[in-house]
Amino acid sequence: MTQVRRASLADQAAELLLERIRSGEWALGEKLPGETTLAPQLGVGRSTVREAIRQLAGRGVLTSRQGAGVFVTALEVPEDWDAVLRRADIVSVIEARVAIEAEAAALAAARRTHADLRAIRRALARRAENRSDIERHVDVDTQFHRAIVVAAHNPVLVEMFDSFTPRVLAAMIDMLRLRQDFGSDADQQAHAELADAIADRDAAAASRLSRAHLGELRQALT
Incomplete structure (x- = not known):
């Protein structure tokens, strides 16, 4: 499993998550695994995962639903x-x-x-x-x-x-x-x-x- 090795951990974690979404690992509307699962997969801490998710939410790829989790809302970053x-x-x-x-x-x-x-x-x-x-x-x-x-x-x-x-x-x-x-x-x-x-x-x-x-x-x- 590819892990983050350099600086700007949240940015890199966001890009790794985006690559996995693009590859079809999670379908449109599917719920992502929790932070405790994603963090060791990416080689970062839970706070970095949260920041990466916030970045992708801001780019229209993910959405957080209180009490339900994080879901895929787009398979690619919408164009500006x-x-x-x-x-x-x-x-x-x-x-x-x-x-x-x-x-x-x-x-x-x-x-x-x-x-x-x-x-x-x-x-x-x-x-x-x-x-x-x-x-x-x-x-x-x-x-x-x-x-x-x-x-x-x-x-x-x-x-x-x-x-x-x-x-x-x-x-x-x-x-x-x-x-x-x-x-x-x-x-x-x-x-x-x-x-x-x-x-x-x-x-x-x-x-x-x-x-x-x-x-x-x-x-x-x-």
Whole structure:
């Protein structure tokens, strides 16, 4: 049985446990042996085993259930979210935005408050007022879409939207510089119709309009 021999014992113990999980020694959902069993196998003390388990729990591989033990929750370390976004192309990001924002628009129509609606209307007005400067236009357009996601009252959707935003902004600005076509009356009207659907609590229309707008954006970027 391979044992830890060098410094950083907890780190090495965590890697050894991860290797054993990857090899299939413990199946997904299976309970790990106790500290008194794992410690001599790894050649470390029980406190080091506890720290190794905490590390793998923080990486999403293990979970500790009070009174029950430690269980395998993943067979591999989940990839860092930022790394996924860095590798994704812009079309993939837009497709993910469609999934997020179409649902957020429907939820916003059902859950929006008067304060949410005022924020959406203010962002819409700023969007109408900023049609000459590309970077400013993209900025206020993002504010409008974010106001809708916030109105869905789902913090996970807001966090996901905020993760996508930096990836989308640069591509949007580059695209508009090439096309020199942005801020048209038709485009502003499409955003106004989306705001109206949310104000009218028409979830189906809000979702459809959001999906249509982002679908057009996807086509423009390909």
